[in-house]
Amino acid sequence: MSTSTLLRVLPAEHNTEGVFEELKDIQRQNPLHYLPKEELQRVAERRGLHLRDVHAIASYYPHFHLEPPAKVAVSVCDDMSCHLRGAPALQRRLEQRFHGASPADLSIGNVSCVGRCEHAPSFVVNDCYYDGLSPEEAIDAVVQTIAGHPTSGSSYRARAMNLASDPYDGERPYSVLREFAKSRDRDGLIAKLKAAGLKGMGGAGYPTNDKWTRVRESKSLDKYIVCNADESEPGTLKDRFILTQLPHLVIEGMVLAGLCVGARRGYLYIRHEYQEQEEILTAELNRCAEQGLIGEGILGYADLSFEIVVFVSPGGYICGEETALLEAIEGKRAEPRNKPPFVANVGLWGKPTVVNNVETLAFATAIAAKGADWWNSHGANGFKGLKFVGVSGDVQKPGMYEVPMGIKYSDLIREYAGGPLDGREIIGFAPSGPSSGYLPASMLDLPMDWETLNKAKSMVGSGAIVVCCEGRCMLDMALNSVRFYRNESCGKCVPCRIGSQKLVEILQRWTQGGYKDSDMSVVKELFHALRQTSICGLGQILPKPIESVLEHFKVEVDEHLLNGRCPAGVCFRGDLP
Amino acid sequence: MSHTGTEQTEVRLVIDGQSITVPIGTTIFDAARTHGIPIPVLCHQQDITPVGVCRMCVVDTHERAYAAACIRKVEPNARKAKPEDPDLVVETNSENVRAARKTLLELMMADHPTPCVRQQQKKDCELEGLAAEYGATTSPYPHRELTRGRDTTSPIILVDHAACILCDRCVRACAELRDNFVIARQGKGYNAGIAFDLGKPMGSSSCVSCGECMYSCPTGALTNTVSVKHEFKTGTPCETADLMALDVFQHVSGNFLDFNKGAVVKRHFKKGEFFFREGEGSSTAFYILEGLVDMYISTQQAHVHTEEQRGTFSSRMRSKLVNRHQHRRQGEDMGRTHVVVDGGLELPCDQPEGQRGPGALFGEMSCMNAHPHSTTARAATDCVVLEMRRNIVDMLRRNKTFRENLDELYLTHTLELHLRKSPVFSSLTREFIQALRSKVRLVRIAPGEIIFKQGDLADAFYLVRRGFVKVTESCAGGDLVLAYLPAGSHFGEPALLGDGKHMATCSALDNVDHVDLVRIAGEDFKEMIRLFPQVHAELQKVHDEHMRENQKRMANISDVPLAEFLHQGLVEAQSLLVLNLDNCTRCDQCVKACADAHDGVTRLVRDGLRVDNFLIATSCRHCRDPLCMVCPVGAIHRQVTLDVTIDDTCIGCGECAQNCPYGNINLHEFEVTLHGEELAALGAGQAHAKKATVRKATSCNLCNELKEPSCVYACPHDAAHRVTGEEFRDMLKK
Structure with a gap:
């Protein structure tokens, strides 16, 4: 040297x-x-x-404080589902009640979606999560915390239920892994995934067998498997559900992926708001270690080794972007990388990496256990497979459902989620949170299928279905979604960092009567720049909510812009943030 | 597509309809640049790692979204329909691409304090320039409501956060170019910004004020508040604006030129006047504004001349009676020890070998190498030229296009001179050299990088074009430095003439700068010696001499504690201050003399490494392989003699002191009187002059204004001596 x-x-x-x-x-x-x-x-x-x-x-992660926070810090989620189900009213009530409190003692602010959309509205007091409370109950929770006796927040535990995607039904879990350790049939495993047409369930829908094959073909000695359990998009509930109900399928999927592609280490990247699921996973991993299912020499085979590290995210929606996620694991600012190179070639610590969503890995295990034919026997309206969806917003029974692919959204909302809230009429819905944009009620009969939704300029995505009924203003919903992206932009590239802020300001003006004739061409130019020049999916998809509303809800928007009137009576009130 | 063997090394892309073939992994930006296709950019600078964050350089690659040209590498496209199809088709300037760029500019301009400080002062804010080009000067977007504030705490840099576009150029410049790691991004999203250390004001952070961040900044976010006082003996200092109008300074930051005000002067030369003569040293280069300049090389007599002046320790001691400025010290000729000079053939002399006109730069090789000029430059007509210091040339050379132009010039003009300079190659014909021109490769070696290792199979012969090559031989206990080869030398031939294996390891000198080489492939070399037996004979002679020298050397070192010698870097020293402890009475006269010679501040400490009965005092050793020469303003440089000196333009950043492994450079505070302009820049506002302290690096300059170093002169006991590493080794043997 x-x-x-x-x-x-x-x-x-x-x-x-x-x-x-x-x-x-x-x-x-x-x-x-x-x-x-x-x-x-x-x-x-x-x-x-x-x-x-x-x-x-x-200074990057909002979870860390460089200055002392208030003794009691209240953060209300006001994203999509919470916004629909009373968050603004709850926040106004809290602000009224605690008006005049010293900033050192109490702060009331906002937090981005904490993944409890089925029990909206939710809020956080210090590190304790609450959901489904009325404004008065919320006040009580805050008062108790100020008094030094915080009440326990909401809990989320496994329930007994039968899920079609669990091949074990409680019997002899990890059989696929035991079988695979003997057969080492890597080609067979990948062929099954291919025959089932398993796609990335995180939203991008990239063929899983392709991802695995690419990393498997790499000659690198170090490879990694990363399970992305950082779901943070408003309306997305499925990963928490799967980690709670089917943790064994996810872990088994990771080990199978690792042994299949030749990785020896896996990271399970979980958002920090999911403390209960972290505990469930840790317990399950300990059980696996005791049974020799993970670690050195799996099931006694000296040549099979795979360890799993649970990595708790330091926080932020952007960490769900796969390269930002890898940056976070590397202990850096979670800023997405320029692609190519893709993670299959240059991933974690620069090594080939498979990044799969929780649901994808669980399904991979199920398909490995029961075969592609079993997978393809599910489905509706001629489409194949299963999907976990979260339904929230204006429905009777918000929650998590395992549904056949191809089911019509109208059937799904009626049969599983109990139909629209209070018998009202649905005016629009987002098939997958803000990223899918909003579709009008006339499209409720579309089947939940990747290609069909792509043609409708939307997407199946992560199955975060958010329903809006009459009385909602879709322009307000678009502003709400764009604001979420603005709040979660990492700031790395110019279009997203500045464009998201400017778009929020323009839309705010539209909801307050400040529309200018030149605005429409300006925002269209901005959409183009965001879509084409942003580094990652966040910036590229950022215009989607407002673009879709401009397309499908033109009459309502024009009422705002041209006549200064909000048909739903939501905007122009001046007291909204 | 071109293939070599079975492995694909190149890719073909079509940029704006133009078919271009480049090596795999070339960025779209570089592929376009080398073919004269301009792509606008803000966050990219050629000498730092691309990050692709400003997105100005986006191009349409017919994929889902546009790609940032600066960071997108072109790889073979495995999915193309036909083998003859290009690997990538790129549009750099379509209507849609231009529209996206315009929007990006409007977004940035919405929050930009137009005109920013930079635009007001130097008129070269890159953002405002591009915005004007794209018609995006007035933004349709709402302005930022809260300003992000200014930081006026640094003595030399004004930080205007409002003008920051988060391009990360300062962040990377600070870390990659200067190893300082002070600046980083802070915060997230729309509230992100740059921060120093743990978010401190710049003035109280660990910033050493090297200035690199403001040279890199594309906008008015980082601007200079003061200028370094460069002084030339002759010439008129140039105004920053005048320089910026010149093509050659197109890619140089106005901050840099303004901070280094006076580092470029305008000079007039009458027809027939000399700029410099062969063999003279200088640390400046010339740029021709008007007129023509003839370049001459004389005979090889110069070599004979310098060989005669090679001194030993004792001869140097004797020659102290001679004026220092006139005699050459040994350092200059080291590395030539193996070159046999026997006069050789006559070369045409007093005939200009080339002529340079307006827009040409000359003398830059000597300036960068701190090595004597290899040519004589004389005004062919009345001339107006710019004379510039090393750090200016250094900055120009950061631009790849500028470097490529220099390479081109080198091949067409200088390679021939270079070869003819050496007596060994004097028999080569002009035709042969012309044929060689297209076959040689110009290669750049990073500081410290190994060119080849001892024992490696030889496949090429090298000429040193710029910089120093270190030749080392492995022996028990470490690597022994055999020689330092300066520009103009050649190496690699012993192996090609002998058994095909290199006898020593050759690498670029550590930490100073890149080394530029001319690589002549083995088969071309063999063709040359076949066609020119005289060259063969000359090289063989050099080779034999080389072998004899080596044998002698190995015999010499066998009884010296070599490992220690190597470990302590003593072999690198050109001038160790060695105190013979048998004679030394600890009277400290040396220290006092040093202080007296340097305004009361001593530059030597009478303590340090002890070897036998000798003390190696803590004082600059003038290493051959100096680690200290990393100065951002070019204040530390080597004399012709390779002595290291620091001049008064030092800004006290401490880079050199930090890099000196022996603690021989110290920072001292000096009282100075500041005047109006400087005070205003510091935000002091007072109209009257004010006393202030400035930090300056100090190190031994061998009292170069005196006849000999004061420490040696002052020693009443003949205990203090200045010797080279080799001489010290000889002293130990006795």
Whole structure:
């Protein structure tokens, strides 16, 4: 080594590993619940990091506080489903009730979707999650916390239920893995996934067998499997449900993927709001380790090894973008990478990586157990397979459902979710949260199918179905969705960082009577720039909610823009944020 | 598509209808650039890693979304329909692409404080420039409501966060170009910004004020508040605006030129006047504005001349009676020890070998190498030229297109001079050299990078075009430096003449700069010696001499603690201050003399490494392989003699001191009197002059204005000596 190399203190590649857990610990133990500069300096020294690098990450994730937060910090979710089900009223009530409280004692703000859309509205007090409470019950929860006796938040535990996608039904789980350890039939496994046409259930719908094959073909000695359990899109509930009900299928899917492509390590990346699921997974992983299903020498075969690390996200919707997620695991700011190179070639720590959604891995296990024919025997209206969907918003029975692919949205909402709320009429729905945009009621009879929805300029996505009934303003819903993206933009690239903010400001103006004739061409140019020039899917999909509303709800929008009137009576009230 | 063997090395792309073949992994931006297709960009700079965040360079690759040309590499397309199809089809300037760029500019302009400080001062805000080009000066978007504020705490840099477009150029410049790691992004989304350390004001952060961030900044977010006082003995200092109007400074930041005000002067030369003569040293280069300049090379007598002046330790001691400025010290000729100079054939002399006209740069090789000029430059007509310091040339060379132009010039003009300079190649014919021109490859070696290792199979012969090549031989205990080859030398031939294996390891000198080489492939070399037996004979002679030298050397070192010597870097030293402890009475006269010679601040500490009965005092060793020469303003440089000196343009950033492994460079505070302009820049506002302290790096300059180093002169006991590493080794043996 040359002298110059010795003289320079270059940060080792892995110095940031585990840095978020360290920061969380410091913040938890700090009496004022923040990260003082001296502590950050110590972290930097201990890890051989530059001060700027520690500051860069600590200031990036909203979970970390660089200044002491209020003693009681209340954050209300006002995204899609919560917005529909009373969040604005709840927040107004809280603000009225605690008006005049000192900022050091109490703060009331917003938090992005916390994944409890079926029990909307939800809010967080310090680190405790509440959902489904009335404004008065919410006030009580806050008062109790101020008094030092916080009530326990809502809980989410496994329930006894029969799911078609569980091949075990409680009997001899991990049979597929045991079988595979003997047969080593990698080609057979991938062929099954291909025959079943399994697609990425996180929303992108990329063929799973393709992802696995690419990484399998790589000659790299180090490869990784990452399970993306960072669902954060408003309306998405399925990963939490699957991790609660079917954790064994997800873990088995990860191990199968690992053994199939030749990876020895897997990361299960879970959002930090899912503490209960983290516990469930840890317990399940411990059981697996005891039975020799994971770790060194799986089931006694010295040549089969695979370990699984549960990685708790430091927070943020953008971490669900697969390259941002990898950046987070590497202990950096979760900013999406430019692609190509794709993660199958250059992924975690620069190595080939399979990134699969929770649902995809669970289904992969099911297909491996029961075969492609079994998978293809499910489905409706001539389409094949199963899908987990979360239905929220204006429906009688919001919740998680396992449904056949190809089911009509109208049937799904009626048969599973109990139909529209209070017998009202549905005016629009989002097939998959803000990313799918809003479709009009006239499209409710579309079958839930990837291609059909693509043709309708929407998508099946992650199956986060949000229903809007009469009385809702779709322009307001579009603003709500764009605002969510603005709040969650990482700020790396110009179009998304600045464009999202400007779009929110323009839409806000539209809902308050400030439309200008030149606006329409300006926003269309902006849509084009966002779609074409943003680095990642967040920026590219950002115009979708408003674009779809401009297309399908033109009459209502024009009422706002041209006549200064909100047909639903939601906008022009001046008191909305 | 071209294939070599079975492995594909190149890809073909079609950019705006033009078919272009480039090596695999070339970015779209570089492919376009090398073919003269302009792509606008804000976040990309050629000398730092691309990040693709401003998105201005987006191009349509007929995929789902546009690609950022700066970061998108062209790879073979496995899915193309026919083998003859291009791997990628790119539109850089379609209506849709231009529309997207215009929107991006409007978004940035909405929040930009137009005209920003940069635009007001230097008129080269890249954002405002592009916005004007795209008709995006007035943004249809609402302006940012809350301003992001200014940071005025740095003594030399004004930070206007409002003008920051988060391009990350400063972030990467700070880390990649200067190893400082002070600046990073902070926050998220629309509230993201740049921060210093843990979010401190720049002035109280660990920033060393090297200025690299503001040279990199495309807007008025980082601008200079003061200028370094460069001084030339002759010439008129140029106005920043005048320089920026010149083509050659197209890609250079106005911040840089303004900060280094006076580092470029305008000079007039009458017909027949000399710019410099062969063998002279200087740390400046010339750029021709008007007139013609003749370049001459004289005979090889210059070599004979310098060989005669090669001194040993004792001869140098004797020659102290001679004015220092006139005698050459040993350092200059090291590396030529193996070159046999025997006069050789006459080369045409006093005939210009080439002529340069307006827009040409000359003398830059010597300026960058700190090595004597290999040519004589004389005004063929009355001339107006710009004379510029090394750091200016350094900045120009960061631009790849500029470097490629220099390469082209080198091949057409200088390669021939280069070869003819060496007596070994004097028998080559002009026709042969012309034929060689298209076969040679110009290669760039990163500092410290190995060119080939001892024992490797030889496949090429090399000429050193710029920089220093270190020749080392492995022996028990470490690597022994055999030689430093300066520009104009050649290497690699012993293996080609001998058993085909390299006898030593050759690498680029550490940490100073890149080394530029001319690579002549083995078969071309063999063809050359077949056609020109005289060249063969000359090379063989050099080779034999080389072998004898080596044998002698190995015999010499066998009884010296070599490992220690290598480990402590002593072999690198050109001038160790060695105190013989048998004679030294610890009277400290050396330290006092040093302080007296340098305004009361000593540059030597009478303590340090002890070897036997010798103390190696803490004072600059003037390493051959200096690690300290990383100065952002070019204040630390080498004399012709390769002595290292720091001049008064030092801005006290401490880069050099940090890099010196021996602690021989120190930062001291000096009282200075500031005047109106500088005070205003610092935000002080007072009209009157004010005392202030500035930090400057100091190190031994061997008292170059005196006849000999004061420390040596002052020693009453003949205990203090300045010796080279080799000489010290000889002293130890005795």
